[in-house]
Amino acid sequence: MVRPKQRQLSVGAGLALQNGEDMANRLIDQTSPYLLQHAHNPVDWYPWGEEALLRAREEDKPIFLSIGYSACHWCHVMERESFVDPQTALLMNQSFINIKVDREERPDLDSIYMKAVQAMTGQGGWPLSVFLTSGGEPFYGGTYFPPEDRHGMPGFPRLLTAVAEAYTTRQGDVTRSAAQIISAIQRTDQPHGSPEPLTADLLSRAYTSLKSDFDPQEGGFGTAPKFPQAMALDFLLRYHHRTRDPEALAMVETTLERMARGGIYDQLGGGFHRYSTDPSWLVPHFEKMLYDNALLSRLYLHAYQATGNPLYRRIAQETLDYVLREMTDPQGGFYSTQDADSQGEEGTYYLWTPHEIQQALGPHEAPVIQRYFGVTHEGNFDGRSILYRPRDVSEVAQGMGLEPGEMMAVVERGKNRLLEVRGHRIPPAKDTKVLTSWNGLMMGSMARGAAILHRADYLQAAVSNASFILENLREGQRLLRTWRDGHARLKGYLEDYACLMDGLLALYETTLDISWLREAQALARPMLELFWDEEQGVFYDTGLDHEALVVRPREITDNAMPCGGSMAAEVLLRLSLLLTGEEGFARRAASAMGSVRELMVDFPLGFGHWLGALDLHLSSPQEIAVVGPRDQSATQALLDAIHSRYMPNKVLAGCNPLEPGSWDDIPLLEDKVMMGGSPTAYLCHKYVCYQPVTDPSALAQQIERSL
Numbered sequence: 001m002v003r004p005k006q007r008q009l010s011v012g013a014g015l016a017l018q019n020g021e022d023m024a025n026r027l028i029d030q031t032s033p034y035l036l037q038h039a040h041n042p043v044d045w046y047p048w049g050e051e052a053l054l055r056a057r058e059e060d061k062p063i064f065l066s067i068g069y070s071a072c073h074w075c076h077v078m079e080r081e082s083f084v085d086p087q088t089a090l091l092m093n094q095s096f097i098n099i100k101v102d103r104e105e106r107p108d109l110d111s112i113y114m115k116a117v118q119a120m121t122g123q124g125g126w127p128l129s130v131f132l133t134s135g136g137e138p139f140y141g142g143t144y145f146p147p148e149d150r151h152g153m154p155g156f157p158r159l160l161t162a163v164a165e166a167y168t169t170r171q172g173d174v175t176r177s178a179a180q181i182i183s184a185i186q187r188t189d190q191p192h193g194s195p196e197p198l199t200a201d202l203l204s205r206a207y208t209s210l211k212s213d214f215d216p217q218e219g220g221f222g223t224a225p226k227f228p229q230a231m232a233l234d235f236l237l238r239y240h241h242r243t244r245d246p247e248a249l250a251m252v253e254t255t256l257e258r259m260a261r262g263g264i265y266d267q268l269g270g271g272f273h274r275y276s277t278d279p280s281w282l283v284p285h286f287e288k289m290l291y292d293n294a295l296l297s298r299l300y301l302h303a304y305q306a307t308g309n310p311l312y313r314r315i316a317q318e319t320l321d322y323v324l325r326e327m328t329d330p331q332g333g334f335y336s337t338q339d340a341d342s343q344g345e346e347g348t349y350y351l352w353t354p355h356e357i358q359q360a361l362g363p364h365e366a367p368v369i370q371r372y373f374g375v376t377h378e379g380n381f382d383g384r385s386i387l388y389r390p391r392d393v394s395e396v397a398q399g400m401g402l403e404p405g406e407m408m409a410v411v412e413r414g415k416n417r418l419l420e421v422r423g424h425r426i427p428p429a430k431d432t433k434v435l436t437s438w439n440g441l442m443m444g445s446m447a448r449g450a451a452i453l454h455r456a457d458y459l460q461a462a463v464s465n466a467s468f469i470l471e472n473l474r475e476g477q478r479l480l481r482t483w484r485d486g487h488a489r490l491k492g493y494l495e496d497y498a499c500l501m502d503g504l505l506a507l508y509e510t511t512l513d514i515s516w517l518r519e520a521q522a523l524a525r526p527m528l529e530l531f532w533d534e535e536q537g538v539f540y541d542t543g544l545d546h547e548a549l550v551v552r553p554r555e556i557t558d559n560a561m562p563c564g565g566s567m568a569a570e571v572l573l574r575l576s577l578l579l580t581g582e583e584g585f586a587r588r589a590a591s592a593m594g595s596v597r598e599l600m601v602d603f604p605l606g607f608g609h610w611l612g613a614l615d616l617h618l619s620s621p622q623e624i625a626v627v628g629p630r631d632q633s634a635t636q637a638l639l640d641a642i643h644s645r646y647m648p649n650k651v652l653a654g655c656n657p658l659e660p661g662s663w664d665d666i667p668l669l670e671d672k673v674m675m676g677g678s679p680t681a682y683l684c685h686k687y688v689c690y691q692p693v694t695d696p697s698a699l700a701q702q703i704e705r706s707l
Helices: 013-018 033-037 050-059 073-083 086-095 107-121 156-169 171-189 200-212 230-243 246-261 290-307 310-326 354-372 393-400 404-422 436-453 456-472 494-511 514-531 564-578 583-594 597-602 608-617 633-643 696-706
Strands: 045-047 063-068 097-102 128-132 138-142 478-484 487-491 623-627 651-655 680-685
Touching (some): 045 050, 050 063, 050 097, 063 073, 073 086, 086 156, 107 138, 156 171, 200 246, 200 597, 230 246, 230 290, 230 608, 310 436, 393 404, 436 478, 436 494, 436 633, 478 514, 494 514, 514 564, 564 608, 564 651, 583 597, 583 608, 633 696, 680 696
Parallel strands (some): 623 651
Antiparallel strands (some): 063 128, 128 138, 478 487, 623 680
C-alpha cells in the first residue's frame, strides 16, 4: 500500500478535513500500528522525540501527551469522539504540541507519566492523557475524557480551553504543580532498602497476605475487575512445593479451573483475554495480550507438572497453539496483541446466539453445544452469549442422555466447526509489532511447552524466535525494543534484556545447546553496565545511553508482566548457579531483592515475580547434569524424566561429549562423562550427590527422593 505523502498540519487542518481533504500527520512514518491508527487524524500529532520537544520549548507551548495501545478499547473510543473531530483538533493544534505514544514501545514514558497521573488523581489507566510544560514536566492529567461533560467528567474541549488558559495566565501555579508532581514521582522511585536479611519468613508472610485477599468461591484475588495474577499464582505453586501447604495448592487449582471454564478463556480458539469484568471470570475485556498468554501458559504447564491434571495440559496446549496459529510472524517473531473490538464493537467476534449454533451444527448436535457452553436465548452479553462452561461434563451428559465420552466427542466436533465458522467473521485487528521482552517471555513458554508436552513444533517456534530476535533486534551489541515490517528501532530497556535472557535459558534447558546459554551470558554484562546502579544497589529501566527524561524510571512492581528488576534478579541467580566466576551476579540479585524487601510482604499481588526470585534465592536447588548427544533417544528419555516433574528451582546443565568446549565454565559438568558409553544423568541436592544413572526410571526415583 502506498502511504500518502507526509504534510505538516496547520491549525486549520481540521477544517480542511471537514472539506474532504485527507491529510496525513507526522505519525505516518512510524511503525507502531497504534500510532498509524492516528496518522490521519486532523490532530497535528507528533511522535515522542526532539522535534516535538524543541518546538514546545521554542514556542513555549504546553504539551498534550496521549499514551495508549492498539488493543485498548477506550483509546479507540476517545479517538472516535475527540481526535477525529475537526473542532476538537483545531483547539488542540492552536494551543498545544500534541504527542502520541504507544505505551508498548515506550514503557519508560508510560511509567513516568502514569505515576504522575496517579499522584494527581489517585488512579490511572489508558488512554493516559497528560498535560506537560514545554520542558516535559507533568502538571495536569487523567485518563479518558468524553467529548462533553458527562458522569462528573469534564468534556475534553472544555478541558483543553481551561488548561491552555491556565498555562498562559497562571504560569507560577503550573510550575509549582509540576515541581510537586516530579517530587512525588522521585519519592515513589526511591529505593527503600532494608538492612534485614532475606529469609523464608518473608515468603510465609507474603503467603498469609495473599490468603486474606483470595476468593475461595471463584478463585483469584479481590472482586471485580479480576485479573489472572499469573505471577502470584506461580509463587503459590512454588510455596506449596516448598512447604507442602495444601491450601496454597488449592488456591492455585481453584483459580486455574475457574478461569479455564470462564469466558476469560477463549473456549474455541484457546488463549486468554486480558481480564474479567466480573468476579466469576465470565465477561472479559476481550483484548488478548502476548504477555498474558506467555505467563498463563507457563503457569498451566507448571500446574500440570505439579498435579498431573490433564485439564492444565489441555489449556496450556490450546493457548500455545493459538499463539502459533494467530500470533506468529512468518519470520519467527510473536505479535503483540489482538484487539478487543471488531466491526466497531467489543467482543463481537467471540459471541454466539442459539440460531447461529443451530445453523452451524444442525438440530442434533447444537443442543449439546448450547448446554455445554451456556448459550441461551437471553444471552449473557448484550443479548448474545459468551461461551463458557457452567456445568460439569457428567451433568451435561446426563441431561442430554449421553455417555460422557460420547458427549465429549460431540463437543470436540462442535468446537472445531464453530471455530471454522468464526474464522469467516471479521476478526479483531492485530498489533503485529514484535517486542523483545514480550517475545522473550513467549520464547520461554514455548521452550517449556516443548519439553513438558513433547511438542517439536513448540521447540521449533522457540528456536526460530530466538534466532529472529538475535538477528533482527540488535544493533552491534545493543538490544533494540521493537520490530515491524523489517524495521527495528528504539533502544531496549532492562525488561528486554532480562526477559530475552529468561527465554534463552529455557531454550538451553530444553535443548542442552550451549549456544543459547552463551547468548544469555553475553547479555548479562551489558545489562549490568547499562542498567545497574552500584551505589544504590538497584536496577533502572533505562540505560545509561538513554535520552534524558524528567526522571530516570525505575518500575518495581510486577504488574501485567514481570518488571525488569525482578526478571533481572531471577536470571542473574540462574546464571550464577550455572556458571563459574559469576558470584557477583547473585550479589546484585540479592541487593535488588533487598530494595523491595518489605514491599514484597506488604503488597504480594504486585510483587509475584520478585517472590519467585526470592524463593529461588533461598532454595537448595536440584543440580542436574545430563551428558550425552542431544539427538539420541536415550538422552531425551533422561530429559523427559526431569521435565515431567515440577522442580521450580532446579539447575539443569548438559553437554555433548562429542563437542569439545560445550561444558567450559559450567561447574555441574566438570568431570562428568557418559557411563558405559550411554547418556548419563548426575543429580546433586543439598550437598549430596547421587549415583550417576543411565536409566530414566532410576533418575525419576532419585528426583522423587530429592523433592
